[in-house]
Amino acid sequence: MPDYDFSQVDAAIIDGQANAGRVFRDVLIRLGFRRVELFDQVKAAAGLLTAAMPDLVLVDADGEPAEAFQFIRALRNEPSVPNPFAGIIVTTWTPTPALLTRVTNVGGDDLLLKPASPKQVRDRVVSLIESRKGFVVTADYTGPDRRKSPREGALVPVLDAPNTLRLKATGQWTQSGARLLLNDAIAAVTTQKRLRAGIQVAFLVEFALPGLARPAPDRMSIDHVGRIGGFVDDLLRRLDQEGDHAPIEAVAHALKALAGTVRAAAESGPVSADDRDQLQSLSRALMRAVDPDRPLEAMVREVSSAVAGYRSRLEQIAQAKAAGAAGNGTDNTGAPSAPPAAAGPAPATLPAG
Known part of the structure; x- marks a missing residue:
């Protein structure tokens, strides 16, 4: 194993259990880390998101799990974070498959x-130096690529994210060189976030349209439309100060307003064909405005393929639930089983990292 030099490496530990935090700090100091900051709660570490981000962050998931995962998501996704690529190790006394899923989903x-x-x-620490995964960027995820295989229809590139831990530990660190790498990578993430937001909004619209056409629009379609505004807002805040973004802003604001109108209408009855058509037209106009160099037809095909893949997964889930209920002779509540409803998981995000 190479003899890494940690004398330039900075770390932060967020752990509400004082003894556990001190143990981790002592271990890192003995490894030769230059500086190790210890925080007893997540809110005390909030300054890390706007100050000079350390190269490694250890975050306890037991004391304040909601706050811990919110912190990690913010670290990875907020535009103002100086190093969204810092290594993140989540610590716990009680590992579970559900916890591992949460760690993966926030970018740990x-x-x-x-x-x-x-x-x-x-x-x-050595694993983060030697074998860290490349990063993927989607509309609401930035972090290591944990996909066993790309989602159907998804065209998400893998980013060779700067690893300041590796640069410092292997003697390749220079302040100016690292800053250049980080600036270039952050710019690439910002561009991908905008592109993926455009695709994501179109995905939500395409998935919702059949349900919105029903006399009584289904809950899942309404919820998908309800998520459009959040992605539009995130896209808008990632527009830089350079260039003319007026076309994007105009379409984005019109789309957000119409999505709100459509959602309100769907809560009490069917959505008019004109509104549905306009919602689709605006979503495609947004894709074209955000990514003018890519043929619209290609983007529409990507969205359609992703919607088809998601619908297929929903059907598989429904069939599995129905088979399980039929095997028991009951539904999930213990009552006699009935034909499966068109239910599924929470509103989709395309495509997950």
Whole structure:
């Protein structure tokens, strides 16, 4: 194993259990880390999101799980974070498959079980140096690529994200060089966020349209339309100060306003054909405005393929639930089983990292 030099590496530990936090700090100091900051709660570490981000962050998931995962998501996705590519290790006393899923979904690099030996901590740090995954960027995710295979219809490139931990530990660090790498990578993330937001909004519209045409629009379609405004807002705040973004802004504001109108109408009855057509037209106009160099037909095909893939997964889930209920002779509540309803998971996000 290479003899890494951690004398330039900075770390932060967020852990409400004082003893556990001190143990991790002592291990990192013995490894030779230059500076290790210890925070006893997430809100005390909020300054990291706007100050000089450390190269490695250890975050406890047990004391304040909601706040911990919100912090990680903000670190990865907020435009103002100086280094959204910092290594993140989540720590816990009670690892579960659900916790691992949450770590993955917010962009964490690893999950470490407490109590951890000095060797286990060092092995995880070395893993971040030697074998860290490339990053993927979607409308609402930035982080290591954990896909076993790309989602159907998804055209999400893998970004070779700057790894300041590796640069420092291997003696390749220079302040100016690292800043250049970070600036270039952040610019690439910003561009991808805009592009993926355009695709995501079109996906939500295309998925919702059949349900909105029903005499009584279904809940899932209404919820998908309700998510459009959030993605539009995120796209708008990622527009830089350079260039003429007036066409994007005009379409985005019109689309957000119409989505609100459509959602309100769908809560009490059918949505008019004119509104549905206009919603689709504006979503495609937004894709074209955000990514004028790519043929609209190609983007429409990507969205259509993703919607078809998502509908297929919903059908598989419904069939599995129906088969399980039929095998027990009951539904999930213990009542006699009935024909499965057209139910599914929470509103989709395209495509997940």
